[in-house]
Amino acid sequence: MKPNVIIINTQDNVAVALEDIPEGGIVTLPGGGEFTALERIPYSHKVALTDIKPGMAVHKYGETIGYALGDIKKGAWVHTHNLTIDGVMV
């Protein structure tokens, strides 16, 4: 299967969806490997690549973009609803 997400940095624990992935859809990784999307991952949004415990850093670009608010399961959508952020957006 053609990858439907992109991992920007090898240290990242989230990937970016290259298409709308429906709930229960398959997330196919660029280097091989796949898992199930636990909820809908909209085009250009982030999906968790591993389980992320509350308070743990979410990495994209190899850098911290925020901290998990609650348990983020592998395959979950990662966005403002489950991230705490320095410099809150609107």
Next chain:
Amino acid sequence: MKRDTVQGYVRPDGSIGIRNYVAVIPTVACANGVADMIGREVKGTVPLLHGHGCGRALEIGMQTNTLAGLGKNPNVSGAIVIGLGCETISAEAVASEIAKTLKPVEFFLIQNEGGSRKTAVKGIRSAKKMVDDASGMKRVECPLESITMGLECGGSDAFSGVTANPAVGLVSDWLVDAGGTVILTENTEMIGTSHILSKRAKTPEVGQRIVQIIETAEKRTKDILGPLASYVIAPGNMDGGMSSIQEKSLGCICKAGSRPINGVVEYGRNPNDKGLVILDGPGYDMESMAGLGAAGCQLIIFTTGRGTPAGFPIIPVIKVSSTTRLFLAMEDDIDVNAGAVLEGVTLERIAEEIIDLSIDVINGRKSKAELNRQGGILCLYAATPAF
């Protein structure tokens, strides 16, 4: 392809031009007509028309430096400075600063020469001589390290930070490793990344400067816009999947690759440092590119998601699109499609493509913005209103 050398014009100060223009620089908007007359009459000249030069106090030093810096840019073989005579920016000061490069430079004041036409006649005579001399210059083999590449992004979308900017980041690392210079700018697009960028600073002083310029950018945005500031900091990006300011800014700054940051240079100045440098400048593309030009960039790499056709008068600008959709929609304006990453092409492969094209463009091939004559007019940065 041979990549450690390029073909350029050697200037008297040892800098390397990749274009060979005679710049006609009005020091004030009142001199634009004369500069334009010279530009239309003499092929090979580039009039740098702009709307500034008077009615200000705080920015006069910076704008003088910027105009002089553009005249000193290695892509310029010689310069003619046209002043009115009573403006705040001194034509003589701009000309004498350019003269430090030992390139030919002359200045004329409209009020001294007896009006527009008489000034234009003199300017045209000088311009013809400069273009004639420049046309005899030959490109010679020069080390790649003589190249300074400016980075720009405009009209970003959700994939700018996923495809185009990371690919350009690899190009930045390549040029820095080759001994060249890469300049990152657009302070407003660094907001939220102080701690990341300052960690990469070569010295603690450089780190403090980085923190300071980003703080200033954030404060200024909030002072001017109040509650609307967050819209500027994050213009509708949440729908595109951006969850924090850091995330958005990281997508912007990743075009500067991963190498240490050797210095911070003020707008209008040329950095003394090689390697990766930050230019303290605004996020507005056109003013940002003027700063990059004054800092000595011979080439600008410009990533875009929404699609901007903008170029710069004396500098080839290479456009990199973030998606194939944009590339196909605006093929006339986009040089490289980094959107291919979304179809499975590696970032490394796109970076190779940008490097190959950059070498070609350095050696004389025209970028799309050059072909479209999208140089536009010069936009100079000013932080305060005119009076």
